[in-house]
Amino acid sequence: MNKTKSTSTTRLKWGLVTLGIIAIYWWSITGIPLTGIQRSAGRVSAAIFKGIIHPDWSYVYNGSGEDLVSQLVITLAIAFLGTIISALLSVPFAFLAAQTTKGFFHPRSTLGKVLLTAIRAFPEVVLAILFIKMVGPGSFAGVLAIGVHSIGMLGKLFSEAIEEMDRSAETAIMATGGTKLQTFRIATLPTILPALLSYTLYRFEISVRSASILGLVGAGGIGTPLLFALQTRDWSKTGIILIGIVVMVIVIDTASSSIRKRLG
Template sequence: MPVSIRDGRPVWQRRTPARQWAIWAAWLALVVLTVYCWQVMNRGTIWAFVEDAPQQAADLLSRSWPPAWHYLDRLWWPLWDTVNIATLGTLLGIVFAVPVAFLAASNTSPSTAILRPLALFIIVASRSINSLIWALLLVAIIGPGLLAGIMAIALRSIGFIGKLLYEAIEEIDPAQVEAVSATGASRLQVMDYAVVPQILPAFSGISVFRWDINIRESTILGLVGAGGIGVQLESSLARLAWSEVTVIFAVILVTVIVSEWVSAKVRQAFI
């Protein structure tokens, strides 16, 4: 800790003058950056619309109430499709993410020069593209429907599950691996008896957590033609049927709450 002399006595200081000036300079730079970002954000803003926003919001809410509860009968099947999109997409993502994770982990990859960078690239590519963008691409390639939604969820899940899983693999206890290897076990047996048991709780939690996220993401894929309850939402929005939109939002909210509860219970059971 720096010391300065004042009236012939040493005085303890928290920071040196140079460090204190550096901190003030950093704060000044942050203020300048904030002002600049605010200007960029307001460059295309039409403030007349912003001033009228409270009235427009009130008008929209008045048209959204009361909810058209009779519309529920048309939502059960699309809701079931949404759950299936999330579930099948998660399972398909797991199938591809597990081998990618083992190839990406430095302690299990058979080739750290070629296969590991390739696996890491797949993980980064998957995580860098949102599920909605994947759905847009797949709808253009294979056409609208549930298959496009399932594939979009799967492609997005590969990066999420693969990243967290390969990090869990790299954090395993190497002593257990060495103990099994010392018995003369093959590489596959070492994986089976020393690596998999250590990562199984993490793998279960990651998979269920991703399924929970996919439930939410699959609700909007229908906006681009990838099936599910999003198709009904897009139809109601196009017809300005705000009372139906309210019902759809309520159904989505209840579905997400239930998926959160199921996810928490399953993670508690495995971890």
């Protein structure tokens, strides 16, 4: 009888969950005005596809500093600098947010988690627009946007790595009279460093994609010539830029994944 009651309760819960999901989908569909596909969508898509098939190879490199290779290098530099800045600044935030003791409420950890959540709430594009107003358009605004936004994500991942680390080495050193600084240098840092490096590489992969987009709002990188090519309907140039972005992302993802596997 108890088994039958438990089965009925489980079915009721799944039924309510299913109804809730259906209600959310219905609310989402009815709340968005579906205007349909424009008549020019097929023609524009065909033109972009033709540009990809017949790319402008002369734009790959011409020594002007505005060519594809130069812009891809700038994009990588924006992503790299932004990731390095965020990785360094995320460490103190991570230790602030990490819950290292048992208990119901941790003011320090709660404050750190709230700060990291607040930082993550602002997308890179919004931050890029704000920094463009502060420092002007260009790569520097892109570096600041990626650097600040990535603090929220890396800080969260770093804090979770600190919470889940094996503390046996810390306990042993402290039991022999080691100071907090010695414990951190000998036990804590070597234990969490592989995870921190792995998360930083993963974030770098995401930053490369983000840096490709930030140029659309004037924050430097390959996004700027891509926007100009789209606005002027230069489909051959658009095609070679898209090919360059795809190749760059594939190479970075492959190299980063290989390094992270070795770290793991």
